[in-house]
Amino acid sequence: MPDGLYERDVLAWSQHQADLLRRLGHGERVNDVDWANVAEEIEDVGLSELHSVESFLNLMMVHLLKLNVWPDSPACGHLRGEIAAFRNNAKRRLAPSMRQRVDIAVLYADAVEQIRAGDPEARVPAENPFTVDQLLKDDTNALLSRLPASA
Incomplete structure (x- = not known):
């Protein structure tokens, strides 16, 4: 994940994270999931x-x-x-x-x-x-x- 993307462009960050989570859900190994902010955003919803x-x-x-x-x-x-x-x-x-x-x-x-x-x-x-x-x-x-x- 590009450094600071969450702070600079939350829309781009959310699209990137959603893509990573979908890939993870299909069994692909991914390393860039921003778990702390993903959890916070889910709670905020x-x-x-x-x-x-x-x-x-x-x-x-x-x-x-x-x-x-x-x-x-x-x-x-x-x-x-x-x-x-x-x-x-x-x-x-x-x-x-x-x-x-x-x-x-x-x-x-x-x-x-x-x-x-x-x-x-x-x-x-x-x-x-x-x-x-x-x-x-x-x-x-x-x-x-x-x-x-x-x-």
Whole structure:
């Protein structure tokens, strides 16, 4: 493997490593596999997928809080459509092993912070009323019913 290729051109490095691993898989002896970085990149793929699911769940909660805090906003229809899209994307990407890694309380706290950054006086519940399963299965109205009416 060319020295420093991983740092200079990760795409070229990944293509070279994939080729080496395929050759190794076919029984050929190869010596250039960059095992440390290959292992790190494989792990990063999984973490990237986890972060993607967490992002969709966070966005769902932000939009649910917006609907709750500003129920008369002209953006409500748009927010509802986005909640459905975020739910579908999260369901498609969620792998069984991710469930125990998702910290829904932290994601909810982040959503509250995002709402309060735009409106420090926004009245949002301090405690997370959602579970991962509810966010993935319940429709928007059912999820909104878990939030107390904003006053």
